[in-house]
Amino acid sequence: MTQPIIKLKNISYKLENTLILNNISGAIDTGTMTSFIGPSGSGKSTLFRLLNGLKTANSGHIYIQNKSIDTFDPIELRQLVGIVLQEAIMIKGTVYDNLSIPTQLKDETLSEEKAKELLTLVNLDPSILMQDARTLSGGQKQKVSIARTLVNQPTILLLDEITSSLDPVSQKAIESLVKDLHSRLGLTILWITHSIEQAKEVSESIWIMKDGQVIEKSTSHELEQTTNQDVLSFIKGENQ
Amino acid sequence: MTIQTLTLTLLFVIIPLALAYGLKLNIEKDILIATIRSIIQLFIVGYVLQYVFNADHLLFTWLMVALIITAATHNARKKGHKIKGMTWKLVLTYITVETLTQGILLGFNITPMTPQYIIPISGMVIGNAMVLSILFLNRFTDEVDNQFSQIELILSLGGTPKQAIHRQLMTSIKASTIPTIENQKTIGLVQLPGMMSGQIIAGADPIQAVQFQLLIVFLLMTTAVLTSVMIGFLVYPTLFNEKMQLITKDL
Numbered sequence: 001m002t003q004p005i006i007k008l009k010n011i012s013y014k015l016e017n018t019l020i021l022n023n024i025s026g027a028i029d030t031g032t033m034t035s036f037i038g039p040s041g042s043g044k045s046t047l048f049r050l051l052n053g054l055k056t057a058n059s060g061h062i063y064i065q066n067k068s069i070d071t072f073d074p075i076e077l078r079q080l081v082g083i084v085l086q087e088a089i090m091i092k093g094t095v096y097d098n099l100s101i102p103t104q105l106k107d108e109t110l111s112e113e114k115a116k117e118l119l120t121l122v123n124l125d126p127s128i129l130m131q132d133a134r135t136l137s138g139g140q141k142q143k144v145s146i147a148r149t150l151v152n153q154p155t156i157l158l159l160d161e162i163t164s165s166l167d168p169v170s171q172k173a174i175e176s177l178v179k180d181l182h183s184r185l186g187l188t189i190l191w192i193t194h195s196i197e198q199a200k201e202v203s204e205s206i207w208i209m210k211d212g213q214v215i216e217k218s219t220s221h222e223l224e225q226t227t228n229q230d231v232l233s234f235i236k237g238e239n240q
Numbered sequence: 241m242t243i244q245t246l247t248l249t250l251l252f253v254i255i256p257l258a259l260a261y262g263l264k265l266n267i268e269k270d271i272l273i274a275t276i277r278s279i280i281q282l283f284i285v286g287y288v289l290q291y292v293f294n295a296d297h298l299l300f301t302w303l304m305v306a307l308i309i310t311a312a313t314h315n316a317r318k319k320g321h322k323i324k325g326m327t328w329k330l331v332l333t334y335i336t337v338e339t340l341t342q343g344i345l346l347g348f349n350i351t352p353m354t355p356q357y358i359i360p361i362s363g364m365v366i367g368n369a370m371v372l373s374i375l376f377l378n379r380f381t382d383e384v385d386n387q388f389s390q391i392e393l394i395l396s397l398g399g400t401p402k403q404a405i406h407r408q409l410m411t412s413i414k415a416s417t418i419p420t421i422e423n424q425k426t427i428g429l430v431q432l433p434g435m436m437s438g439q440i441i442a443g444a445d446p447i448q449a450v451q452f453q454l455l456i457v458f459l460l461m462t463t464a465v466l467t468s469v470m471i472g473f474l475v476y477p478t479l480f481n482e483k484m485q486l487i488t489k490d491l
Contacts, residue, residue: 089393
């Protein structure tokens with residue numbers, strides 16, 4: 001039986017008296033792909049920031065590989081739980097400069113060969129390595145962004161709405177890349193999407209969030225049988 | 241200068257007042273307030289300085305320096321009032337800059353230990369440090385606000401707070417010191433510095449005035465860079481908590 005790699009126990013997060021996450025509990029199994037969907041402001045991105053250690057919950061416990069998140073060194077945690085942020089920020093410089101950020105932070109050097117391998121891994125042409133990163137298309141930037149996070153060799157990969165600003169063709173390309181990475185690297189992947197169809201397409205398990213709470217946890221198949229009115233109205237609204 | 245000639249200088253107030261009134265610029269009240277305030281403030285400072293110079297006691301001299309530091313801190317802290325411990329960070333910076341510069345000047349006997357030298361030079365040093373800290377805080381708060389995502393990105397990839405904010409910190413230090421450096425590049429070409437002009441008008445030898453002005457120019461260079469670097473390195477850690485999380489972007 002697969003062991004949970006992430007366990008959440010009664011997680012709440014407040015920001016200036018506004019409850020962003022309200023008593024969230026659940027577990028994510030090792031090596032699985034889980035989609036998080038829900039309307040804007042439902043707390044999905046905040047939950048991901050808690051998992052990566054960019055924020056800390058006001059109450060509750062998070063366990064990563066059975067170890068309380070509070071006991072991790074922040075840097076160690078962020079390398080173990082990699083996050084790709086919604087906005088694919090490219091720092092001034094080449095694609096190589098961007099890919100080598102995680103190694104530079106450790107006072108190490110990323111070899112050109114390794115950088116090209118990473119570009120190939122995310123389905124990019126290695127010849128763009130010395131190209132100005134800011135001239136890349138949105139889809140290319142997002143792929144470089146994924147590759148940059150993979151430099152740290154995370155065990156868990158969080159993808160925060162990485163396709164939301166992309167055209168449908170680029171969205172499909174990222175979708176298949178994520179599925180490919182999941183099967184090839186055996187990573188545990190959590191990703192936020194606004195699209196139920198995308199969630200069904202890529203993941204084994206789907207968490208639906210609303211107003212800071214998880215209102216449904218199910219497989220793609222189970223989701224079709226749901227009788228939860230909140231979930232049905234979200235799906236209905238999403239399909240319109 | 242006699243009272244009659246001083247009164248005649250008010251012509252330089254009447255000209256902008258007349259222009260403002262004629263063009264309906266609606267700044268007449270501000271011109272009048274500025275004029276009255278400058279007369280009162282400068283005369284008060286003049287009498288206080290006269291008293292301190294006559295007393296010729298170091299205690300009064302350093303009290304004047306303390307007063308200058310207090311006024312500069314009060315003015316500069318308005319910009320960074322949301323930053324934790326901003327007041328003592330400014331005080332510490334100004335005291336360090338003052339101690340270092342006066343230490344060199346007095347320690348090497350470059351200037352004599354008299355209020356006539358200590359007070360005006362301290363005024364220039366701390367005044368410059370105040371402007372520099374405001375310039376730095378202005379730029380730094382903008383940088384953090386506009387590049388919050390980039391700072392968060394570096395943190396998310398396993399960077400320390402210092403690594404995450406390095407780019408914004410260096411940009412702000414550089415940007416705040418540029419005016420001082422650029423100003424010094426053109427010194428004497430575009431305009432004669434105020435202090436040097438004052439000495440020449442008072443009858444000093446121009447070469448000696450230049451030598452003294454050079455001292456001030458170099459002093460202000462140290463002040464500018466030291467102030468920005470110190471404020472920068474004192475301020476950035478307060479933006480993060482012990483878990484290396486960016487606790488605020490609203491500065």
